[in-house]
Amino acid sequence: MRYRTHALSTRTATTLAATAAASAAALAVLLPAPAQAAAAPAAAAPAHDSSGRTHYVDCSATTAGTGSRTRPWTTLAEANAHTFGPGDRLLFQRGATCQGSLQPKGSGSAGRPFTISDYGPASAGRAKLDGAGAHDVVLLANTQHIKLTDLEITNSASPGSERNGVRLRLTDYGTAPNFELAGLYLHHIRGGDFKTLTGSSAIHIAVEGKAKASKYDGLNIHHNLIEDVDREGIYFKSTYSKRALVGNQQDPHAYPGEWTPSTGVRIHHNTLKSLAGDGIKLDTTTGAVVERNLIEGFQLRSPSANAGIWTFNTDDTLVQHNDVSGGGNTHDGMSFDADGASKGTVFQYNYSHDNVGGFLLICPYSGAKTLDTVVRYNVSRNDGARLVQNCWGPILNTQIYNNSFYNKEKVPARLIEDSAAASTQHELSIRNNLFVSEGTGGYAYDVKIPSITFGHNAFHGVPTTVPNPGGITTNPLLRPDFRLSPGSPALAAGVQIPDNGGKDYFGNRLKPGTAPNIGAYAGPGVK
Numbered sequence: 001m002r003y004r005t006h007a008l009s010t011r012t013a014t015t016l017a018a019t020a021a022a023s024a025a026a027l028a029v030l031l032p033a034p035a036q037a038a039a040a041p042a043a044a045a046p047a048h049d050s051s052g053r054t055h056y057v058d059c060s061a062t063t064a065g066t067g068s069r070t071r072p073w074t075t076l077a078e079a080n081a082h083t084f085g086p087g088d089r090l091l092f093q094r095g096a097t098c099q100g101s102l103q104p105k106g107s108g109s110a111g112r113p114f115t116i117s118d119y120g121p122a123s124a125g126r127a128k129l130d131g132a133g134a135h136d137v138v139l140l141a142n143t144q145h146i147k148l149t150d151l152e153i154t155n156s157a158s159p160g161s162e163r164n165g166v167r168l169r170l171t172d173y174g175t176a177p178n179f180e181l182a183g184l185y186l187h188h189i190r191g192g193d194f195k196t197l198t199g200s201s202a203i204h205i206a207v208e209g210k211a212k213a214s215k216y217d218g219l220n221i222h223h224n225l226i227e228d229v230d231r232e233g234i235y236f237k238s239t240y241s242k243r244a245l246v247g248n249q250q251d252p253h254a255y256p257g258e259w260t261p262s263t264g265v266r267i268h269h270n271t272l273k274s275l276a277g278d279g280i281k282l283d284t285t286t287g288a289v290v291e292r293n294l295i296e297g298f299q300l301r302s303p304s305a306n307a308g309i310w311t312f313n314t315d316d317t318l319v320q321h322n323d324v325s326g327g328g329n330t331h332d333g334m335s336f337d338a339d340g341a342s343k344g345t346v347f348q349y350n351y352s353h354d355n356v357g358g359f360l361l362i363c364p365y366s367g368a369k370t371l372d373t374v375v376r377y378n379v380s381r382n383d384g385a386r387l388v389q390n391c392w393g394p395i396l397n398t399q400i401y402n403n404s405f406y407n408k409e410k411v412p413a414r415l416i417e418d419s420a421a422a423s424t425q426h427e428l429s430i431r432n433n434l435f436v437s438e439g440t441g442g443y444a445y446d447v448k449i450p451s452i453t454f455g456h457n458a459f460h461g462v463p464t465t466v467p468n469p470g471g472i473t474t475n476p477l478l479r480p481d482f483r484l485s486p487g488s489p490a491l492a493a494g495v496q497i498p499d500n501g502g503k504d505y506f507g508n509r510l511k512p513g514t515a516p517n518i519g520a521y522a523g524p525g526v527k
Contacts, residue, residue: 056073076102080102080103086108094118094119094120096127105143108145117147127152134155135162142171155188161191163200163230165186166186170208170215172210175215175216179216181224185224186203188228195304204232210239213260216263221267222270225270226271232277234279237284242256242259247368262288263286278299286315292321295322307357308352309322309337312339312340313340319350320346340369344371347378350378353383357385363393370396371394378404383405384410384412384442385413390418401500402504402516403434404519406478410439414445415445424449426449426452429455433518456471458472474489484517492514493517508523
């Protein structure tokens, strides 16, 4: 992800053709609908843990209380003054709004988290925390075993400086286990255009300090609704991120700590809409899973480079079953990005569509490397201006196979955009992919790097002359739902690829020892 400035393009709306609408409806069956889950009425307050105490806050009450249900606290300051412990609960009255910054002290313990949630009748609406211009609406600092659920969080006053909805912060803390952020509605977080250690995001996960290596172990972010945010949706950053793989792509003076990745990270079933910048960005993690999220509209109000879901300085990230659309301009504006020092990132079973910037970015530079990226069994519809873009650093052992690309309303100017010198290590193997265009022109390929190779791809309506041994150019009979019709020349026309994930975009099992189809569909022809 490049950090230079660029003039902001105006996002243009795209009206899909009737066949595209039919396909989207078919694909919706296979993809999650996290918006419904995230926006559902708040559940009943969690069952009381007798090992802890329950404290109540009702900011609509006029008489100061003790924190009991009959005499609740009436301000965030009262909650901030208390130190909470294992099994404790801090509950906010539904239908009431508290202003300011919630910064509770204390921690939970294994099996006995400190829970922050809501109480009262669901008919009253959500309990709401309004930052009113504070840096953070909720700040959870140097703590562990925390569960934050079912609150409405907003922060729109005095826009332009750093703003966060929820910020997790470790400063020279060590390992912090067990965080759950779920069922939150975060909206109108009006920060400035900052990709920093401290803001601005709906959910901001930070590791700070230089004296003691710190990380999160067990971070579950799910079923949240995030919309109208400037600038980041969900964002990670750590000062303990120095390793040879990252080179100078990140300032080694500002981030000097030895690479200490957070573990047990899961980001799933979230809905993110109308984002100024990035959707979901992972940084300094290992083994993270990002799945079944819906991103609609990113890179909409930021002059900086942004992507839908991207990794930086991470190992073994799995990105799957996500629906990403509405990348607003070409800087960068792709659904997915394996950025500098990303190692072993797998993008599979995702639906990418209507992104002005394109489908995929691979972006090391300034001494960083990106290696062992796998991009397989994804579907792309009307992504442009390029399908794949490479930055100018070393890109090693990248496998792009069995994806299906369909373009009509948007036709990419380039199949691959790569401005690196011919001597650059760009090792991309592009096999068994299906490219179909019903538009005109486009798909230039002016890459001079011999280590980018093609084979057994289908190019139909795509005027490219790249060497493509074993490939086809005849009509593959691609259906609107991205399956293949009977008699398709793409059936069983691919080359076998080991360690292929075992199934296709639609969940069909891949048959070992047999030639696969070209594209993201592995089943028989469908009438």
